[in-house]
Amino acid sequence: MKGTLKPLISEEALRARIAEMGASIRADYPDDTLTVVAVLKGSFMFLADLVRAIPGEVRVEFLGVASYHGGTTSTGAVQITQDLRSGIDGHVVILVEDIVDTGLTIDYLCRMLQVRGPKSLRVATLLDKPTNREVDVRVDYVGFTIPDEFVVGFGLDLGELFRNLPYVAVYVP
Numbered sequence: 398m399k400g401t402l403k404p405l406i407s408e409e410a411l412r413a414r415i416a417e418m419g420a421s422i423r424a425d426y427p428d429d430t431l432t433v434v435a436v437l438k439g440s441f442m443f444l445a446d447l448v449r450a451i452p453g454e455v456r457v458e459f460l461g462v463a464s465y466h467g468g469t470t471s472t473g474a475v476q477i478t479q480d481l482r483s484g485i486d487g488h489v490v491i492l493v494e495d496i497v498d499t500g501l502t503i504d505y506l507c508r509m510l511q512v513r514g515p516k517s518l519r520v521a522t523l524l525d526k527p528t529n530r531e532v533d534v535r536v537d538y539v540g541f542t543i544p545d546e547f548v549v550g551f552g553l554d555l556g557e558l559f560r561n562l563p564y565v566a567v568y569v570p
């Protein structure tokens with residue numbers, strides 16, 4: 398793929414911040430078993446680091462979502478490609494996203510999960526791009542707030558590429 402990558406968040410910074418996020422999630426729920434629901438595919442790398450930073454009992458579930466269809470602007474349409482394998486009734490749920498941009502995806506997913514009766518539902522995102530927000534969503538844990546640029550790496554893709562980069566970079570076409 399043509400274009401250049403401008404490093405934005407280093408491996409070291411990611412590791413340190415995710416460790417803090419895991420500790421603060423556990424501090425908020427010291428005694429609960431947490432059901433961590435990861436939104437695929439973009440959050441897989443963040444998820445792997447985050448759950449290792451949360452001590453105590455943790456369940457992991459996956460939710461498959463397609464929202465960008467290969468481009469760099471949001472279509473707003475959220476398509477569920479894989480639902481949870483088990484119920485979350487009475488669970489303490491942490492919904493894990495790679496990035497919140499317009500907020501449409503997380504808003505849709507929160508509504509969808511809320512009707513399933515979790516005891517609590519919170520959102521953790523690695524990256525937050527607040528400039529483009531279209532819906533007022535509550536994001537409880539934010540790794541890094543970034544400017545309105547298209548980023549790749551550490552799970553985030555452009556047309557399915559760059560997910561394997563160990564750091565986050567701005568994609569300059």
Ligand code: IMP
Nearest residue numbers: 471497498499500501502547548553554
């Ligand atoms: P939202 O619905 O606009 O908040 O977009 C959320 C989804 O869009 C994320 O889960 C990503 O899959 C994708 N997305 C938004 N911004 C970026 C970006 O800068 N790089 C890669 N994917 C992005």
